[in-house]
Amino acid sequence: MSLLEVSSLTKRFGGLLALDDVSLTVEENEIRGLIGPNGAGKSTLFKNIAGFHKPTKGAIAFQGQSIVGQKPHTIAEMGIVRTFQETTLFQELTVFDNALVGTHMTAKTDVFSAILGLDKAVQRRARKKVMEVLDFMGLADRKDQLASELPLGSQRALALSVALVSGPKLMLMDEPFAGMNAEETNHMMDLTRKVRETGVTIVLVEHDMKAVMGLCSYLTVLNFGQVLAEGTPDEVRNNENVIEAYLSGAK
Amino acid sequence: MSDQGRFNLRHAALGAALLVIVVSVPHFLKFHHQDLLIFLTINVLVVCSYRLVTLTGEWSLIHAVMLGVGAYAATLSHNHLGLEIWFTLPLAGLTGALVAALLCFPLLRMTQFYFLIGSFAAGEAIRLIWVEWVSVFGGTSGLRGVEAPVVWGIDFLDPIPYYYFCLAVVTLCLLILYRIENSRIGLTLHAIHWKAALAESVGVDAWKYRALAFIIGSFFAAIAGGLKIHYLGSVTPNQFTIGFMVFILIWVIVGGYNKFYGPIIGVVVLTIFDESIREFEIVRPAIYGGMLILSILFLPLGLESIPSKFRSWFGAGSTPSEPPLTDR
Amino acid sequence: MDLVLQSIVNGLIQGGFYSLFAIGLVLIFGVMRVVNFAHGELVMVGAFTIWVVHAQFGIGYIPAIAVAIVLVTVIGLLMERVLFRPTRADPLAGLICSIGVLFILQVIATLVGGDGPSKQVPPPYHGTLVLFEMIRIPYQRVFSLVVSAAALGGLWFFLTRSKFGWALRAVAMDREVAALQGINTNKISIVAISVGAALAGLAGGLVAPLGNINPHMGHNVIVTAFIVTIVGGVGSLSGAILAAILYAMFHTFVTVYFGATIATIAGLTLMVVVLIVKPTGIMGVKVSE
Ligand SMILES: Nc1ncnc2c1ncn2[C@@H]1O[C@H](COP(=O)(O)OP(=O)(O)O)[C@@H](O)[C@H]1O
Numbered sequence: 047m048s049l050l051e052v053s054s055l056t057k058r059f060g061g062l063l064a065l066d067d068v069s070l071t072v073e074e075n076e077i078r079g080l081i082g083p084n085g086a087g088k089s090t091l092f093k094n095i096a097g098f099h100k101p102t103k104g105a106i107a108f109q110g111q112s113i114v115g116q117k118p119h120t121i122a123e124m125g126i127v128r129t130f131q132e133t134t135l136f137q138e139l140t141v142f143d144n145a146l147v148g149t150h151m152t153a154k155t156d157v158f159s160a161i162l163g164l165d166k167a168v169q170r171r172a173r174k175k176v177m178e179v180l181d182f183m184g185l186a187d188r189k190d191q192l193a194s195e196l197p198l199g200s201q202r203a204l205a206l207s208v209a210l211v212s213g214p215k216l217m218l219m220d221e222p223f224a225g226m227n228a229e230e231t232n233h234m235m236d237l238t239r240k241v242r243e244t245g246v247t248i249v250l251v252e253h254d255m256k257a258v259m260g261l262c263s264y265l266t267v268l269n270f271g272q273v274l275a276e277g278t279p280d281e282v283r284n285n286e287n288v289i290e291a292y293l294s295g296a297k
Numbered sequence: 298m299s300d301q302g303r304f305n306l307r308h309a310a311l312g313a314a315l316l317v318i319v320v321s322v323p324h325f326l327k328f329h330h331q332d333l334l335i336f337l338t339i340n341v342l343v344v345c346s347y348r349l350v351t352l353t354g355e356w357s358l359i360h361a362v363m364l365g366v367g368a369y370a371a372t373l374s375h376n377h378l379g380l381e382i383w384f385t386l387p388l389a390g391l392t393g394a395l396v397a398a399l400l401c402f403p404l405l406r407m408t409q410f411y412f413l414i415g416s417f418a419a420g421e422a423i424r425l426i427w428v429e430w431v432s433v434f435g436g437t438s439g440l441r442g443v444e445a446p447v448v449w450g451i452d453f454l455d456p457i458p459y460y461y462f463c464l465a466v467v468t469l470c471l472l473i474l475y476r477i478e479n480s481r482i483g484l485t486l487h488a489i490h491w492k493a494a495l496a497e498s499v500g501v502d503a504w505k506y507r508a509l510a511f512i513i514g515s516f517f518a519a520i521a522g523g524l525k526i527h528y529l530g531s532v533t534p535n536q537f538t539i540g541f542m543v544f545i546l547i548w549v550i551v552g553g554y555n556k557f558y559g560p561i562i563g564v565v566v567l568t569i570f571d572e573s574i575r576e577f578e579i580v581r582p583a584i585y586g587g588m589l590i591l592s593i594l595f596l597p598l599g600l601e602s603i604p605s606k607f608r609s610w611f612g613a614g615s616t617p618s619e620p621p622l623t624d625r
Numbered sequence: 626m627d628l629v630l631q632s633i634v635n636g637l638i639q640g641g642f643y644s645l646f647a648i649g650l651v652l653i654f655g656v657m658r659v660v661n662f663a664h665g666e667l668v669m670v671g672a673f674t675i676w677v678v679h680a681q682f683g684i685g686y687i688p689a690i691a692v693a694i695v696l697v698t699v700i701g702l703l704m705e706r707v708l709f710r711p712t713r714a715d716p717l718a719g720l721i722c723s724i725g726v727l728f729i730l731q732v733i734a735t736l737v738g739g740d741g742p743s744k745q746v747p748p749p750y751h752g753t754l755v756l757f758e759m760i761r762i763p764y765q766r767v768f769s770l771v772v773s774a775a776a777l778g779g780l781w782f783f784l785t786r787s788k789f790g791w792a793l794r795a796v797a798m799d800r801e802v803a804a805l806q807g808i809n810t811n812k813i814s815i816v817a818i819s820v821g822a823a824l825a826g827l828a829g830g831l832v833a834p835l836g837n838i839n840p841h842m843g844h845n846v847i848v849t850a851f852i853v854t855i856v857g858g859v860g861s862l863s864g865a866i867l868a869a870i871l872y873a874m875f876h877t878f879v880t881v882y883f884g885a886t887i888a889t890i891a892g893l894t895l896m897v898v899v900l901i902v903k904p905t906g907i908m909g910v911k912v913s914e
């Protein structure tokens with residue numbers, strides 16, 4: 047059984063077919079690349095998997111269990127966490143508190159425990175976990191800064207930390223490298239690999255080909271809402287349909 | 298949050314001074330001002346409970362009516378079941394929480410503008426039910442007969458004992474509200490305010506937390522309503538109009554809603570101010586209106602932000618810098 | 626049967642009023658994203674102006690209406706310039722400011738009119754129109770029906786035929802797109818508030834001889850305007866008119882058979898139901914976030 051199985055997924059926005067009969071499977075602990083020109087439907091696919099949109103048709107199974115129609119928080123509880131295309135953080139909270147929100151699922155509390163302080167042990171564990179992840183991501187010495195005060199590279203690392211600290215099984219990363227310089231990209235690639243090594247499966251949407259080719263062992267190419275090609279980076283690079291799609295869509 | 302539980306000598310001194318003031322103040326006041334002090338104490342609870350509702354970023358216009366729900370619940374349970382204030386208050390709170398829980402289903406499907414208008418409509422409808430259903434709620438002239446008890450020879454209708462009683466209840470409630478805000482629940486509410494989608498992506502059930510804030514806020518509002526009505530002795534639908542709601546908004550906004558103590562500053566300062574312009578009875582609302590406008594235009598973070606503004610003007614401490622978007 | 630027909634006619638007249646102020650609220654919200662809580666007070670100022678200018682100073686009813694329209698429009702323009710424009714980034718701030726204005730206008734009205742009982746303006750038109758020997762409409766109401774219909778017609782003409790009207794609708798539908806097309810949002814805001822305030826002033830002028838005038842009469846106006854706006858669809862002018870007429874009929878009928886308070890409770894409930902079932906209203910477009 048594959049970790050994630052998407053079959054015949056269709057998403058229609060009014061007259062627009064954003065996803066047209068998309069099927070793909072993701073295996074445990076791989077870094078899957080999902081590429082395609084702008085508007086191909088990559089983000090839409092993520093939103094459908096993570097429950098932010100409801101598919102028009104089709105099935106999505108995670109660990110063999112259907113997740114279509116579930117709310118985002120329920121899907122997160124099952125172990126799928128997405129990151130957002132634009133840098134999305136709690137800008138007005140500190141770095142530490144941002145990541146602390148990420149521990150929600152393991153450190154939830156009820157009103158009475160909160161008032162009486164009965165959840166101290168749980169919260170202490172959550173803080174510890176946050177510090178571990180911030181250390182891991184190289185953000186520990188910035189933990190008291192506001193998220194909005196961070197440079198772009200660190201903001202992206204923080205967004206990844208928020209997702210990571212929630213302990214996902216599958217992480218959907220939407221263009222985490224966009225707008226980064228070479229150095230930041232290298233750093234982010236290292237971080238992504240390290241995340242994979244902790245046992246997390248990753249689906250990566252990215253335009254930065256260096257990052258995609260360097261990280262992913264298997265790619266899926268989307269174009270106009272359809273799967274155009276699948277294969278190893280080399281196979282995809284030499285696929286005629288892909289070349290054509292990218293050339294005709296080139297800016 | 299990360300700075301929870303920090304405690305030092307300055308805070309201790311401040312707390313002690315505050316305690317001495319609030320305990321001794323009724324003895325220096327005239328009878329009329331003692332009344333006022335009681336209402337001020339109750340209104341502190343009103344604004345703080347309202348702030349909890351606004352933490353998720355939604356502004357409701359039903360809070361005043363929730364006071365009314367508590368007030369009617371207290372009056373009815375006192376008049377018909379013969380319950381004393383020790384029981385009517387919790388009952389009032391629970392009734393408020395229950396009504397809020399039921400209202401969650403329609404109201405929390407909306408956000409922002411729609412929530413604002415929806416909560417206004419729901420509140421107005423509840424208020425009109427009190428007006429219309431005369432046999433239970435007494436119509437426009439309301440209900441009377443509720444009062445505070447006499448215990449061990451202490452008459453709680455006297456302003457000073459009742460003030461201490463209010464002070465105790467309100468302090469307990471504020472403590473609870475403060476604990477909630479500074480717990481993980483508070484953090485989650487803030488997170489929902491700033492980026493609901495991100496919070497949901499890591500497993501936060503935003504609807505549930507918004508409901509929680511609304512229900513807890515209404516619980517304490519209803520308790521405040523009960524406290525008020527046991528002192529006033531009668532309840533009418535006109536005590537909980539949009540007019541009163543506007544006062545709550547003014548207190549919270551003028552005080553500043555970003556900090557726990559902002560609304561408290563707002564209600565205390567404005568109540569004192571209000572008393573000092575008593576002789577201009579007719580124009581009082583206009584003065585309020587003008588102040589509301591001025592504070593929105595010139596002091597959007599409220600009175601609470603004045604000290605830090607001062608500090609930055611005179612160069613002491615660090616000026617809050619514009620956050621850079623990137624380093625490059 | 627008589628009662629039903631009579632109620633339909635009364636509802637229609639009432640619907641004309643409702644349209645006048647609900648449309649203003651829709652325009653101002655559509656263009657500026659401000660919920661103008663003081664809109665009911667604008668109607669109140671209009672009515673008070675009639676009381677002062679017509680009933681106290683004895684100037685003709687029609688010129689008094691003109692004065693009311695001008696005065697209320699000026700107040701609206703001041704609100705736009707001093708309050709709504711500086712707070713445009715924060716819609717809540719605009720709403721709070723309008724609450725401030727609400728208080729100020731009420732106090733001014735109290736100062737002008739004294740603290741006594743509600744004022745009355747004797748109707749300038751006497752007599753009753755009798756239709757088919759069973760429907761009776763006082764000429765005063767005939768007048769207000771004709772004038773509000775004419776005003777709405779004029780507005781429709783303005784919105785569909787003039788360049789400003791077109792730009793205004795464009796901004797109300799989508800501010801960003803309109804800005805991209807080079808429409809000057811400040812100018813359009815001025816037009817929107819002028820039209821909205823003028824209609825409120827006119828509504829006040831028309832309602833003055835028909836009921837009680839007091840500084841707090843704006844409350845019922847704003848409650849009605851909210852209901853009509855939500856039911857009609859927040860961004861929709863035609864929706865507002867349709868909802869105004871339907872709601873007026875509804876309110877009139879429920880009032881006849883069950884009483885006014887029940888009618889308002891039913892209206893508020895209807896509004897919450899619409900908010901839940903179809904938040905865009907019966908004819909609404911989606912408000913961009
Ligand atoms: N909420 C939406 N409503 C309507 N159309 C949408 C919505 N979200 C995305 N689309 C459309 O769906 C298509 C796919 O978009 P998207 O998934 O963002 O592409 P990608 O991430 O591959 O660049 C685009 O044409 C986009 O305009």
Ligand SMILES: [Mg+2]
Nearest residue numbers: 088089090131
């Ligand atoms: Mg995308």
